[in-house]
Amino acid sequence: MVYLLAIGKxxxxxxxxxxxxxxxxxxxxxxxxxxxxxxxADKPNELAILYEWESIEKARKFAQSEDLKKYFERAGVIGKPEFYYLEEVEQLSA
Structure with a gap:
């Protein structure tokens, strides 16, 4: 599984x-x-979103899309969020 981690305000x-x-x-x-x-927890306007994605290529295409840039403007996103493309290595137990 591929993940996209987005962090922003x-x-x-x-x-x-x-x-x-x-x-x-x-x-x-x-x-x-x-x-x-x-x-x-103590900064409710600072967010982290962990998405599951079909492929890294599709996640990158989304993160670089004009649709997303326009959404950021309309939705009140401050600056440009950071994006990290992740591949799962293993699941950990407690």
Whole structure:
């Protein structure tokens, strides 16, 4: 499985979240298989999103897309999030 880790900031989480949800179909079209959304515990406008993706190529295409850039502008994303492309090495136990 391939993962895309996105780390960034938004102006206002409560305004950003509905727009993030509306963008789900676009992510799916680029090959997203879903993921997990995290907020920094004491900084609720700082986010980390771990997506599962069909391939690294599709994840890169999504991260570099004009669709995503336009979404960032509309949704109140601050600056450019950092993207990391990850390949699972192993699952760890407690």
């Amino acid at each position: 938004v102006k206002d989480y409560s305004k950003w979240k509905p727009m993030f949800d509306e963008f789900a179909n676009s992510r799916k079209e680029y090959g997203s298989k879903g993921g997990r959304l995290f907020r920094i």
